[in-house]
Amino acid sequence: MERAIVHMDLDTFFVSCERLKNSELEKKPVIIGGGDRGVVASCSYETRFFGVRSAMPIKMALRLCPEARVIKGDMDMYSKMSHMVTEVIQEKVPVLEKASIDEFYLDLSGMDKFFGCYQWTNEIVDAVTKNTGLPISFALSTNKTVAKIGTGESKPIGRLEIQEQNIKPFLNPLSIKKIPMVGNVTFQLLSRLGVRTIQTLSETPVEVLHQLIGKNGTELWKKANGIDDTPIVPYSERKSISTENTFSQDTIDVQNLRSVLSGMVEQLAFQLRQEKWLTSTISVKIRYSNFDTETKQCRIPYTSADHTLLKYVLELFKKVYTRRMRIRLIGIKFTGLVHGCHQMDLFEDTEELISLYQTMDKIKNRFGTGSVGRASGLLR
Structure with a gap:
């Protein structure tokens, strides 16, 4: 099929x-x-x-x-609108992948025998615009790579179908920059060799690309030839990352607890950025010395920034820690994850702050996650 x-x-x-x-x-x-x-x-x-x-x-x-x-x-408004769009699409399709805050993949395989896939997609898009007022473009094809490139070519408010026999004629004249995995470094490298269009790339021996770029060379050759078997990953709010800290001795030292939370947030935020996630829901859990466990959570605008996440975590901690009793365990969980870029939510931040995050992440990648961090998280 x-x-x-x-x-x-x-x-x-x-x-x-x-x-x-x-x-x-x-x-x-x-x-x-x-x-x-x-x-x-x-x-x-x-x-x-x-x-x-x-x-x-x-x-x-x-x-x-x-x-x-x-x-x-x-970002609060954008997050709410993104959730609205997701709900509209989710009601109408068998398999949905939320690739980022503003883009989606749908698997309509087999729907042709019930309803034309292109007509079905048009009706979904009309429903999104009717319910949210937002303009949206789409492309329908046989795989994710061709569909994504097609959407980019059809914008704004584009509706495009690329059937299997038309994939090569559609891709061939386009710049290799249109392929999702081609960044500036790869583009410059291939350009120096005279490989600037997708057709030229598709005709380049796969062995040569493998030698130039490594294992990504084979994937790049496949995409240039319109080959992509990547499955649609069903969207689920249950995706999460979390961490917990069980103390060797139960503690009531609030300053130390806030310091521990700061370090935990920094660790999780770094993981979010490395895996290109944004989170929309935060949970804070504490376990008292008598083993009673309490949890508070809140929904937030999509983010992966330490300082933004820490603000919400400390607010939740203040709400959940209501007894003057020693704490045995503390934990943080980020859920409601979507793929997205770190800069996406930094509307209030400066170039210097964005550069600081990028530099700290590079240092952590090279020397380890404990090589640099906030002073507030090092007091523990």
């Missing part, structure tokens, strides 16, 4: 959410970010015409497009 895989992507998601709040922003150049010293989290198509792009310093973006309106991001 031929697979029917759909990739859906909300068009300029953050900008579209802001335009729902303020219709005066329609068709105007808009930048979502955190002020003059921040970076561009998202931007409208009107600004992209001038060369503005995500992760660019806002000062540089405003030099390229002085007329742009800069709006501080509202």
Whole structure:
């Protein structure tokens, strides 16, 4: 049976959410970010015409497009809208993968005998826009790679079907940059060898690519030839990462407990960023010396930033620790995970803070997770 895989992507998601709040922003150049010293989290198509792009310093973006309106991001709103879209799609499809806060994969394989897959997808998209007011693009094909590339080519508000016999003609003339796993380093390496289009890449011997790039060379060759057997991973809010600390001696030292929590948050946040996750739900658990266990949780805007997570964790700890009794164990769990980029939620932060996170992560990767950290987490 031929697979029917759909990739859906909300068009300029953050900008579209802001335009729902303020219709005066329609068709105007808009930048979502955190002020003059921040970076561009998202931007409208009107600004992209001038060369503005995500992760660019806002000062540089405003030099390229002085007329742009800069709006501080509202991750709480974006998270709620993302959950709304997820619920609309989830009601209508057999298998859904939430790839990030604003993109989804659907497996409609076998649905053709009941209902045309393309028509079915159109109706889902219409339902999303009707229920949320957000514009969304999609592409339908036989695998995730071709569908994702197709969505990018169809935007904005695109609806595209790429049947199996049309995959090669569709991919061949495109730049290798369109392949999801091709970053700047790989692009520059292949460009120097004259490999700039997907057709040229698909005709390059796989052995040569393996020698140049390693094991990723084989995967890259497959994608260039429209081959991708990656399954759709069903979306589930149950995905989580967690950590617990059982003390050698029961403690009532609140300052030390807050220090331990700080270190635990830093450890989990680093893991989130390494695996490219954002969390939307935090749980804090304590176990008293008499083995009574209490838990508090709260839903938050998607994030993977230490300082944001720590603020919520300390608030939850204050709410859950209600007895003047010694504590035996303390734990933190992050759930409601979706794939996403660390910078996505840093609307209030500066380039310096973002660079600090990136530098600390590099140090931890090279020298170990304990090589650098917050002073508040080292008191323990």
